[in-house]
Amino acid sequence: MSRFLLTAVALLASLFSLAQAARSKEVSSRSGYIPFNYNGEVFQTWYIYYSKPVVNPLRARPTIVLHGGPGFTHDYMNPLIDLAKNRPVILYDQIGNGQSTHLPSKPTSFWSIDLFVAELENVIKFFSLKRYDIVGHSWGGMLAGEFAARHSMVSRHFGLRRMVLTDSNPQRSLSIQSQAQLLKQFPADVQQEVVTGWKDPARYRQGLEQFFHVYGCRLSPWPADLTTSFDALFAEPSVSQQTGITLANWTVIDRLHKIKVPTLVMNGAHDFIQDFVIQPFLDKLPHVKYHKFENSSHTPFFEEREEFMSIVGRFLE
Ligand SMILES: *[C@@H]1O[C@H](CO)[C@@H](O)[C@H](O)[C@H]1NC(C)=O
Numbered sequence: 001m002s003r004f005l006l007t008a009v010a011l012l013a014s015l016f017s018l019a020q021a022a023r024s025k026e027v028s029s030r031s032g033y034i035p036f037n038y039n040g041e042v043f044q045t046w047y048i049y050y051s052k053p054v055v056n057p058l059r060a061r062p063t064i065v066l067h068g069g070p071g072f073t074h075d076y077m078n079p080l081i082d083l084a085k086n087r088p089v090i091l092y093d094q095i096g097n098g099q100s101t102h103l104p105s106k107p108t109s110f111w112s113i114d115l116f117v118a119e120l121e122n123v124i125k126f127f128s129l130k131r132y133d134i135v136g137h138s139w140g141g142m143l144a145g146e147f148a149a150r151h152s153m154v155s156r157h158f159g160l161r162r163m164v165l166t167d168s169n170p171q172r173s174l175s176i177q178s179q180a181q182l183l184k185q186f187p188a189d190v191q192q193e194v195v196t197g198w199k200d201p202a203r204y205r206q207g208l209e210q211f212f213h214v215y216g217c218r219l220s221p222w223p224a225d226l227t228t229s230f231d232a233l234f235a236e237p238s239v240s241q242q243t244g245i246t247l248a249n250w251t252v253i254d255r256l257h258k259i260k261v262p263t264l265v266m267n268g269a270h271d272f273i274q275d276f277v278i279q280p281f282l283d284k285l286p287h288v289k290y291h292k293f294e295n296s297s298h299t300p301f302f303e304e305r306e307e308f309m310s311i312v313g314r315f316l317e
């Protein structure tokens with residue numbers, strides 16, 4: 001009898017610990033600030049790190065998510081947390097906006113792509129990442145491409161193993177050209193508002209949102225996280241204004257052949273990043289795969305969330 005009781009107690013105890021183990025498999029997060037030393041100054045990069053507690057840090061390959069803009073924030077990339085079921089996911093606010101250091105008084109020359117590459121390298125060092133993947137959206141993909149091209153000669157791309165470039169471009173002018181082409185379909189007042197740009201932020205936002213409802217995110221209403229990033233962009237426009245100027249002539253096309261990392265390139269059928277924009281990726285990247293989201297514009301992780309996660313998840317395995 002007592003032996004039976006002991007067995008029953010042992011059984012209950014093991015059931016209890018199984019239940020606990022199952023609970024601990026839920027994704028949890030921690031966030032904080034990463035000190036970022038740049039040309040003698042120290043800034044703060046805010047990050048949030050999602051993972052399951054059981055992830056083996058020696059085996060898991062984290063995914064770093066690079067948001068767009070420049071001048072947006074990590075918020076609209078929150079759907080990517082879905083990927084944390086199978087790997088750690090790191091999101092951060094790029095310098096100048098969100099919860100990272102704001103620097104509205106810095107001169108244009110400060111806002112170079114070098115700054116953002118240095119910040120990304122600093123994030124990688126902070127977490128002591130030996131192997132990792134990068135998902136870059138829009139401007140975040142330009143940053144990823146620049147990072148990969150610069151590190152092409154350094155020990156296996158500095159640890160970068162796989163790269164996803166979604167709704168991005170290999171040359172800023174191609175994206176501008178594509179947007180200008182599509183903008184011509186809009187009423188004259190919308191065109192005027194977008195062209196006026198930062199000279200009149202309130203009108204710019206009006207025009208940009210009209211454009212984005214067709215070629216940026218076709219969901220109605222917009223997901224709250226997307227609106228949060230739009231609000232942040234317009235509350236702190238300096239990053240977008242200044243970096244936009246320094247990026248005017250940016251291209252990675254002449255360096256794509258050096259990027260040996262397996263790369264997944266994607267866009268949407270209704271994306272303002274039209275096919276001709278991403279064609280150089282497909283022509284010149286040595287290890288490239290392509291996927292088009294047929295019912296998406298510029299934000300497939302909202303517009304076709306399940307398909308996005310399944311395609312990216314499989315590619316990152
Ligand atoms: C495509 O997306 C729109 C919203 O953006 C949705 O209303 C529609 O049902 C989707 N169509 C298909 C075939 O998934």
Ligand SMILES: *[C@@H]1O[C@H](CO)[C@@H](O)[C@H](O)[C@H]1NC(C)=O
Binds near residue numbers: 245
């Ligand atoms: C971009 O190139 C044009 C033409 O060569 C030049 O006038 C302009 O100053 C360049 N812009 C930047 C930011 O380098």
